[in-house]
Amino acid sequence: MESSMCLSSAILSLCLSCMWLGVLPYISSAPxxxxxxxxxxxxxxxxxxxxxxxxxxxxxxxxxxxxxxxxxxxxxxxxxxxxxxxxxxxxxxxxxxxxxxxxxxxxxxxxxxxxxxxxxxxxxxxxxxxxxxxxxxxxxxxxxxxxxxxxxxxxDDPTDTLLPGMKLGINLKTRQNWSLASWINEQVPAPGTFTLEWNGTQLVMKRRGGTYWSSGTLKNRSFEFIPWLSFDTCNNIYCFNSVANENEIYFSYSVPDGVVSEWALNSRGGLSDTNRPLFVTDDVCDGFEEYPGCAVQNPPTCRTRKDGFMKQSVHISESPSSIKEDSSLGPSDCQAICWNNCSCTACNTIYTNGTGCRFWGTKITQAYAGDANQEALYVLSSSRVTGKSLSVF
Missing domain, CATH: 2.90.10.10 (Bulb-type lectin domain)
Known part of the structure; x- marks a missing residue:
């Protein structure tokens, strides 16, 4: 009895001390x-x-x-x-x-x-x-x-990330489809521009339903168009698994215990894993780019290899020439639409969450310091020849 009273007194004393110091004791519960x-x-x-x-x-x-x-x-x-x-x-x-x-x-x-x-x-x-x-x-x-x-x-309901043990493919019995879909942008996780699927022999990235890039056939446990994944055993980072039977067709991968891995598809068509070389870089198959696995592109005759988008602070002298209020469109969609319209010179999103599209068809000039009518737009530029990194469609 005496020991219980001493313990209670000690706890009370601790609590009072903490209150006096302005600190309340934190008692955690196991998650x-x-x-x-x-x-x-x-x-x-x-x-x-x-x-x-x-x-x-x-x-x-x-x-x-x-x-x-x-x-x-x-x-x-x-x-x-x-x-x-x-x-x-x-x-x-x-x-x-x-x-x-x-x-x-x-x-x-x-x-x-x-x-x-x-x-x-x-x-x-x-x-x-x-x-x-x-x-x-x-x-x-x-x-x-x-x-x-x-x-x-x-x-069974993937978003934009493939984890070890997850499937890409289809359940032939239930018609359950396992595929990735990028976010619209960093603030909107709704399905965006790009998807990643498995067609039975290779990974296929699609852009709004049209083939954008493919990995090449999975052969000897490596992909044709992901060169650095060139091994034929499971002793490295990844072990690939491809299954095709009367019930399902799918691809999955595994990693050794303790290895952190996530194949993430981003809103610009990039595919990467945690702290490892990129599988596919952002915008890799856009415009006149030639890269292993890219689908054949047919750029408009008004664009050249020097053309690309650069985000610039520009002077706005007039309203956009057209607007698409579709909130399922992100920056990548806006640039693709502008690229394929020969009268378009610049674009940007409409809403604060980075969705919807605005397009300009007039000459865009660089903003000057203190310009009250300046705004950051994706401007079509020929500066690509200088070696600057641009988004190109």
Whole structure:
């Protein structure tokens, strides 16, 4: 009894000391990797962390809205490898992830109907777990606690990133398609200009549905048009797996334990992995560029090899010649449209989140210091001959 009173007194003394110093003691609770029926994952109060701490799932906000996503826990930038509601942003921070009593995994928010992640795949006795592979899995359990069925998984709904163990391809039974789609831009995770698919023999990058680049055939465990991936065993960074049977056709890859890897497709058609040489550089197949794997381009006769886009601060003397208010268009789309229109001299986006397009058809002049009518535009220029890096279409 006396020892209990001493312990209580010590705790009280510590708390009073902390309050006197203006510091409140922080008592942490171990993070969980699982959400159970009736539980909620609040916007800013709680995160799911995989068992070994590899991945984190939680909410985040961008200029375009708020989202539920997954990222590498050690990534200081929190680059998202998956976004649950990429084309259904919610407003503000009044949102949570809920697994209800019927097994529906959904984002609840004040702005409208719940965003259900597992349509037609719900079961009462189920839990959702974030795995160390980065896969977020909803499983149904038997009464004895054993797994009965996998109901839903985030790996079946990729965004712009391929993780080890994920598939690119198609399930021939269910017609489930596994492909990547770039963000529109850094602030808008909705599906953008580029997709990456597997056609059974090679990786194919498409731009708004048209073939843009391909990896060349996967042969002897290397791709024809990704030269630095030139090995024929699994003893290096990657081990490739290509499957084709009556049920599915897909490509996947694996890496040794402890290796961090994510193949990310960006909004300019670049394909890269964490801290490793680029597979495909941004804008590599645009305009007159000739690069292994690029689809044959037919640039307009009004463009030359010297032409390209440079972002410049320019003097604006008149309104845009045309506008496309489509919020699914990003900077890459605007430049492509301008490049193929011989009367276009400059372009930019409309909205603050970097979507929509504006085009100018007049001569653009460089802004001078103190110019009140200046704006940063992507201007068609022949400065490419000087060796400056430009985006070209």
């Amino acid at each position: 969980t990797d699982t959400i159970k029926p009736g539980e909620e994952l609040q916007f800013s109060e709680k995160l799911l962390v995989s068992a070994k701490g590899t991945f984190t799932l939680g909410f985040f906000s961008l200029e375009s809205g708020s989202y539920l996503g997954i990222w590498f826990t050690i990534d200081a930038q929190k680059e998202k490898v998956w976004v649950a509601n990429r084309d259904k942003p919610v407003s503000g921070t009044d949102a949570n992830l809920t697994l209800d009593a019927d097994g529906r995994l959904m984002i609840m928010h004040s702005g409208g109907d719940p965003i259900v992640l597992n349509y037609n795949q719900a079961a009462r006795n189920s839990t959702a777990t974030l795995l160390d592979s980065g896969n977020f899995v909803l499983e149904e359990f038997n009464s004895d606690g054993s797994v009965k069925e996998k109901l839903w998984e985030s790996f």
